[in-house]
Amino acid sequence: MSMMELVSTLVAQVVVFPLQFVSFWASVSLPLLYIPLLFAGFKPGVSIFLALLAIHVVSLILGHGYGREETTLEEEPTTHEHPIDA
Template sequence: MSSASPTGVDRLRESVGVDAQTLQATVAAPVRFVGFWAAVLLPFAYTPLLFTDLQGSTMTAFLALLAVHVCSLVLGQQYRT
């Protein structure tokens, strides 16, 4: 009976010496911070677009900023909870 060979993730974890919980705690806090503050500040970026004629590239920019805003709301939802 042969044992399963370690995957790339397992080898990386062993070489770095960081477990998944530590990595998640290290990465999650800054992502939540950026997500929260992006969600707060992005309405100031796309509000001027509402006062222009939303056609062509202006509409594309508005929809892109709106999509980024929704993503930032999801990412920053658990900030400071």
């Protein structure tokens, strides 16, 4: 294993995977904060809602790849390769 591969693996395990994990679960749980804002009638302010919405969009983008395995085109199964036995 070359030094670049080692560094890239280390960065992925220490930075990328935890960031995707936190971002994914933040994007899942942030809509729960919209409910109190809706019932309060935005009395805390529209700026809080817009900030929450911006954080939600960023977390959706950063957490998008969480839980997906990297596959190549050769590894992806196709439906015509497996005939159905009748």
